[in-house]
Amino acid sequence: MHLRVKALESVLVEKGFVDPAALDAVIELYAEKVGPKNGAQVVARAWTDPAFRARLLEDATSAVAELGFTGSQGEHVVAVENTETLHNLVVCTLCSCYPWPLLGLPPVWYKSNAYRSRAVIDPRGVLKEFGVELGEQTEIRVWDSTAEVRYLVIPQRPAGTQALDEAQLATRVTRNGMIGTALL
Amino acid sequence: MNGVHDMGGMVNLGELAPEENEPVFHEPWEGRVFAMTLASPTRSNLDYGRHQRELIPGPDYLPMTYYERWFRSLSTALLRRGFVTAEEMETGRTSSGAVPDAPPPRRGAEMIGGLTRRGSYIRERSAAPLFSVGQRVRARNINPPGHTRLPRYVRGHVGVIERLNGAHVFPDSNARLAGEDPQYLYNVRFAGKELWGEEADPTLSVALDLWEPYLEHA
Secondary structure, three states: OHHHHHHHHHHHHOOOOHHHHHHHHHHHHHHHHHHHHHHHHHHHHHHHHHHHHHHHHHHHHHHHOOOOOOOOOOOOEEEEEOOOOOEEEEOOOOOOOOHHHHHOOOOOHHHOOHHHOOOOHHHHHHHHHOOOOOOOOOEEEEEEEEEEEEEEEEEOOOOOOOOOHHHHHOOOHHHHHHHHOOOO | OOOOOOOOOOOOOOOOOOOOOOOOOOOOOHHHHHHHHHHOOOOOOOOHHHHHHHHHOHHHHHOOHHHOOOHHHHHHHHHHOOOHHHHHHOOOOOOOOOOOOOOOOOHHHHHHHHHHHHOOOOOOOOOOOOOOOEEEEEEOOOOOOOOOOOOOHOOEEHHHHEEEEEEEEOOEEEOOOOOOOOEEEEEEEEEEHHOOOOOOOOOOEEEEEHHHHHHOOO
């Protein structure tokens, strides 16, 4: 693949169709700048700032824009909150829709045939493979991202973190926690 | 289109294989394919792009990695539109002339601006919504030959409207470059038992964002 992609890029650049510096900039954006740290900041803010949490649950698109998290694949955002009795899980069965401005580009497993197919019919089985065992009575809501609405799971705040500030809490928030395939 | 990309509800399609400390791109070529697709003179709207990947024949699509799919759909579009020839793709050397309708290359600042600026798929629609929150609706049993975002696993099933998202660009029209044709977009929740039968997990529900033309009164 490496050689085929290189050949294609050489021709596109030579013909003036693409600017290689623009490709570098796009790669740098998602490899280094935009990633799950953004979503973690949103979650930590929601845990520590009740007014922000309320705005986030009411209109997440505007709430995350307050923190500067806007852009492609984040045009419309809905935040869904896990509780003692409810667990949320996000998937895109048709392709790979994912909240880029909040979580960056999706991991391979999220785009895999296995996850896309099973998450909606056997979420408990999928969660077990991620090491997550939910109570039998816990309600599971799966969100299939079929449109331009992107879902961010607000995980439950871990016990024993009362003394931590927002920045410290953000380091405890994992990408999988914000998709719903991990508990914190 | 009832293609293999519409895989919700199937099982035995391989391993989940979550990876620790996964890099954003596993190989440099993946990043190049990703960025080239966004920069390509063949780029069009999002729905068109998704449909191009769905058009990869099923037996090829299933075993491909994600960025192999992107490479295939990018190459196919470039070849079909005459931006590159098969020989050029093979050799990496230019052997054909200029393409008259080629747009100027996208520059970095323009691309980064487009990727990070606040955008919206909400559009004006003068007609009132047909459905309201709390109402029961049935996903229509339709099998469009082109692009659609109505997965097979909900067709014919009844759910409840949880939210109205406003009128959004309608992918079925936009993907065939027939205009945005805005339609109301509803979040509809289906019980697990409704989708998968009486034996299904009673704690499960699945919510999807579905456009008004996909729905009928239940």
